[in-house]
Amino acid sequence: MYPVDLPALADTDLTSASEHFLSALEAKPFSNEWFQLSQTSKVEITAANISQLQLFEEDQPGFAVLALHPPDDRTQVVALYLHERWWRLDDVLRTSSKSRSGLVSVQSMTERVIVFLLSQVVERPSLGEVFFSLHPCAESCKVLWRDQRAVGFYTVKHKGSLVDGWSSCCYLLPVLDTVLVRRSCRRRGFGLQILEDFCSWFSSDEYLGVSSPLSPSMAAVFRTFLQQREEHRERLYEVEAPGGWTQRRNIWLGIQLGRYALDVSEESTPTPGHTQEKEGNSLSQLGCETSLTSQSTCNTKNPLHEQKIILPNQRENPTSSTILGTGCSCAAHADNLDSRLPIRTKILKQTLKSKATLSTKNRGSRGNAQKV
Incomplete structure (x- = not known):
């Protein structure tokens, strides 16, 4: 044991x-x-x-x-x-x-030690990257188990939870905060499995957030995921804490408009149904990297630690506008803000339809730019 x-x-x-x-x-x-x-x-x-x-x-x-x-x-x-x-x-x-398989919620202290090892010890950042910041002791996490080994994890900020320990600001929607998959286990569909699990976990929420900024590899996996799951295209937003409408950017719209630098190596990620083809790959290597990760916007005490990872040539998002009102200290105020639809959501379908028409007219010159 x-x-x-x-x-x-x-x-x-x-x-x-x-x-x-x-x-x-x-x-x-x-x-x-x-x-x-x-x-x-x-x-x-x-x-x-x-x-x-x-x-x-x-x-x-x-x-x-x-x-x-x-x-x-x-x-x-x-x-x-x-x-x-x-x-x-x-x-x-x-x-x-053998029953410990797939994504399992973290409950015990030993499981939190495993999350710590994956994010702080096993993970060795490449040049230009920084370590993950430490997670809160009550952070909602799920560990990804495969072949009786911990191969990754993801963490979530719940709607209504405090953004930090010194203000009364609360998250206005569930936010996928940190994702890690070990290097030896990349391109096997685990990123898609994590996104599917996150969306299913909060199936009753109309909108879901992902901490800004999206890394190129994460943007590439989101592209594959949203091409397969059209019903989530208007649900998923890149957000900065606490996630008011002026702090949200629709991920699918951003991909279609070319706002993300995509890591093409992640575009070969198989769907969950095809992961069985590579089961022979060894999972025993300790070398790893963050195949999918984004910056946490809740830790503002230390500018260095608030960067979950920095990838070369990754574009920074401009400073977002502050939300309307005097704060977000109570759940009632959060719900009021969350009910205000942004203009970009209302015109999303019209924008993508126009872009698809333009793409059809210029197909000869653009080739298969969106092909995964």
Whole structure:
């Protein structure tokens, strides 16, 4: 069995177990204990090789987990201390339960540790990118499980939830905030599966948001998804917090008008029904990247951390207008704003129809620009 399969840890148990282990280690500094990574590799368990990793945002409770590092590289994590023992990093991301499959809501502290590992440890940003900011301890998340391994996750800001901890601003619609799929699992339809799950989760909401800005890879997957699911074209908006109508941009309209730089490598993403063709691909690699991710607009305390990821040549969205009124501190006010339809939504069909007519007249010169 693996950590996620063991009885759930209480919030305080994780920190207290870490403190107890460190105290015991300091009491016997020359215990000569080793952690076996493989048949030919091991790491000595000493205070110098151990650090405490903070799991949540700075203003959240101070839950931390112990991490074991090689003596010559403290940026590399090889094991975590959970359930009073050390576990290899890859084992923390695994499950022995075959029923744990697909997108599963995060409920336990161990599952939140998995989200932390995927976003902060396993994920190694490329040049020009920055790390994900830490998530709140009560963030709504779903982990994507495939072949008994955690291969990705996504987080959501609920309608009516506070935008931050120091103002009374609330989100005016559900917002898909962060999405991550491991590099070894890309182009297998998982991005489409996440978008489908998000739309189904909030099926009763007329409008859904996605944190701005959209990365080129995410825009490409949205293009494929909305070409297949026309009923969501007028539901999905790129938004800035808290998501008033002046802070929303219809994603499908933006794609048709060429407002997004699309990552063409993501356009080959298979539909969920075709993912079985590549089941032989290995999921054991720890190398990964954010195949679908967008900037969180709720964390404004630190300009660096509010960027979930920055991709080269990614266009920045202009500063949005402020919403009408004096604030969004109550649900009643949120509902009133949410009922005001923007002009762009009313003319969406007319705009796309005109563009389709123009595309037909110029088909010879434009080729298959929209082909996936």
